[in-house]
Amino acid sequence: MKRQIQSPIIAKFFNLDISWNLAIAPAVTLLVGTWLTLAANATQTQPVAENKKSIPNSVARFSPEGRVFRISNSNFTPRELDFQAPSSAPVNPPPVKPLPVNPVPTPRTTSYLVYVNNPNALTLQRIKQFEPSAFVRQYQQRNVIQAGIFQQTANAQKLAIALESQGIDARIVNLSTGEDTDFTGKFYFVVIPAKQNKLGAIEQRIQQLRMGMPVRVSQRQEPRTHVRVGPFLAKEQAENWRRYLRASGLRRARVYYGQ
The missing domain is CATH 3.30.70 (Alpha-Beta Plaits)
Structure with missing residues (x-):
């Protein structure tokens, strides 16, 4: 009796379980397919990310003493260097023209000759008492005693006056003009x-x-x-x-x- 009662109940339960499984099977199949698709995409993208090499932010350098220095490359900018072989032929610089130099005019110097017309030995000795360098020379095709040559007329007159005071007839001539110069002063x-x-x-x-x-x-x-x-x-x-x-x-x- 009991077996007859349980049999319809169990049969009913199994019928219900089969109906529920048939109802949720499509949903489960959709979820599993979506998960498999996402897993496959993740698997394809993962090797690409792993193959990328990252550039370190710093480079370690070792000094001779064993110390470690880190050089940051955050501001590193590569440069292109253009190396060219030197030319074998020497390059001559362009010639430089010298600037014209204006000659500086030199002032014309005037010399004054103090001389005596009587060129005898006694007069020469007397003149040498005032001017030891006096000597006999040719002037205007005649012999005279050169008592001295001066650049300033005042010095020439001073010697001539000293000779005149001793009775020696002295003359002063401007060698630039060849003319005798009169005594000036007092x-x-x-x-x-x-x-x-x-x-x-x-x-x-x-x-x-x-x-x-x-x-x-x-x-x-x-x-x-x-x-x-x-x-x-x-x-x-x-x-x-x-x-x-x-x-x-x-x-x-x-x-x-x-x-």
């Missing part, structure tokens, strides 16, 4: 005023009184007619001659300072 003289017709006698008298003493005696017309003794560089020399001439009878002798 010096001391002893003058004896006289009329024109008495100048010769007074000059002869002074020549006798000087008795070989070095002094120059000359006749002058300006500012008035007179006989002049000198020049002298020092006033004392002129005063000594004035006293000597007055003591010798030339009472009008006096010292004059000028040209």
